[in-house]
Amino acid sequence: MVKEVPIRTACIKLDSFLKWEGIASTGGQAKFLVAGGSVSVNGRPAYQRSLLLRPGDLVEVAGQSYRVSKAE
Numbered sequence: 001m002v003k004e005v006p007i008r009t010a011c012i013k014l015d016s017f018l019k020w021e022g023i024a025s026t027g028g029q030a031k032f033l034v035a036g037g038s039v040s041v042n043g044r045p046a047y048q049r050s051l052l053l054r055p056g057d058l059v060e061v062a063g064q065s066y067r068v069s070k071a072e
Helices: 014-020 027-035
Strands: 002-007 039-041 058-061 064-070
Touching: 002 014, 014 027, 014 039, 014 058
Parallel strands: 002 064
Antiparallel strands: 039 058, 058 064
């Protein structure tokens, strides 16, 4: 099951997304997840915390899937 995560901006940085959604409780934890290869975006491993996510992007972490969507 894919969880929709609406954002109010045109894009959001990957580390901010992880904190926003509660996947990581701190920036350090987000950095650890990304650097460790635990996060993929659109089916590819993501190693850059500053990667910009846009509506339509699919983020996968620890077997959970999240789709970035535009808030209404």
